[in-house]
Amino acid sequence: MPPLSPSLPPSPPTRDSVVAALRAAGCVFAEDEAELILATARTPEELAGLVDRRVAGLPLELVVGWAEFRGLRITVEPGVFVPRRRTEFLVEQALAQVPDASVVVDLCCGSGALGAALASALGPVELHAADLDPAAVRCARRNVDGHVHQGDLFAALPDHLRGRIDILAANVPYVPTGEVAFLPAEARDHEPRTALDGGADGLDILRRVAAGAPDWLASGGCVLIETSGRQAAAALAAFAASGLASRLAVAEDQYATVVVGVRE
Known part of the structure; x- marks a missing residue:
């Protein structure tokens, strides 16, 4: 603009x-x-x-230095993905699925908005957040009252979390590579491509998270990932292939689609 x-x-x-x-x-x-x-x-x-x-x-959130997310003021910085209001629906689904969660992980955390919102709603929890991008990790440490790790997906997490995670929230990139150029300029020009580009069909990172999640979830624990309506069938198939009991949650008024997988 x-x-x-x-x-x-x-x-x-x-x-x-x-x-x-x-x-x-x-x-x-x-x-x-x-x-x-x-x-x-x-x-x-x-x-x-x-x-x-x-x-x-410059996006408004980067101009003022924060974004509102579920009533919280989340600090955002240049080069870090700005949390979207539609992603509040993912938090709502997580709280409905495991309302008594005690171990929460925000994977591909960006600013840490998901983890901060979940912890705010749940009360005292063991909270971990992780991202590959050093800028995101620095930003998340300003928002998350918990442990923030740098690394590639599950490789970033301490091993003692295996089999203990109640809520694994992952706002992974899901824009197909060929469509990144058509995103609004505020996203395309000011947010890291790694936070947007999900590979040829947009589901590369989702598949990796779905494949690894069962080893990390507690019994009854859930993994939740935002996607698009046209990717929903393929995303559900990826969850099912990992042995997760899966369902789709949709909020049409928020343009939000979330895949929920539960380790039974």
Whole structure:
């Protein structure tokens, strides 16, 4: 979203001038965004800088430094995947499946939003989060009151978690490689490709998580992964191939599709 006009006039910015600058740059929810930016800025100079960055196309969450997720303020940083509100549905499904979970893992954690939200809802839990990306690990350590590990999927986790995990939440990348270029610019240009690109059909990482999950889940434990509606059948098949009792959960109003697998 390139700037279409000077972001702010040289005089001290006002709410109206901020809204006008955002609207001119194509921000659909200019009024709402202006309120967040105004609440974040501590000085007129900082306000002008925040507006300039938003007008230049930086995602709003990276401009203000946080994203709301299930009522929590999750710190986000440049180069880290921004949690989507639709993914709150995955958290709801996890809590419904294992409401008394005591060991929770957020795999491919990004900012750590899933783990933080699950721990907030469950109360005291043993919480682990993991990501391959060092930037994500640094960011997650600011949001997660638990253990944050760096590494490739299950290889990042301490071995003592085998057979103990009650909830394994994994917001894996699931955009097919050939479709990454068609994503909105805010994702395509400002989030790491490794957090978006799921391989030829978008399910490479999902299959790896599904294959490894049974060794790590406790009896009755569940693994939950967000996917798309058109990938749902193949995702369910991957879960079934791993011996998991699987089901599909869909929230059409949130455009959310989650595959849930349970170790029986």
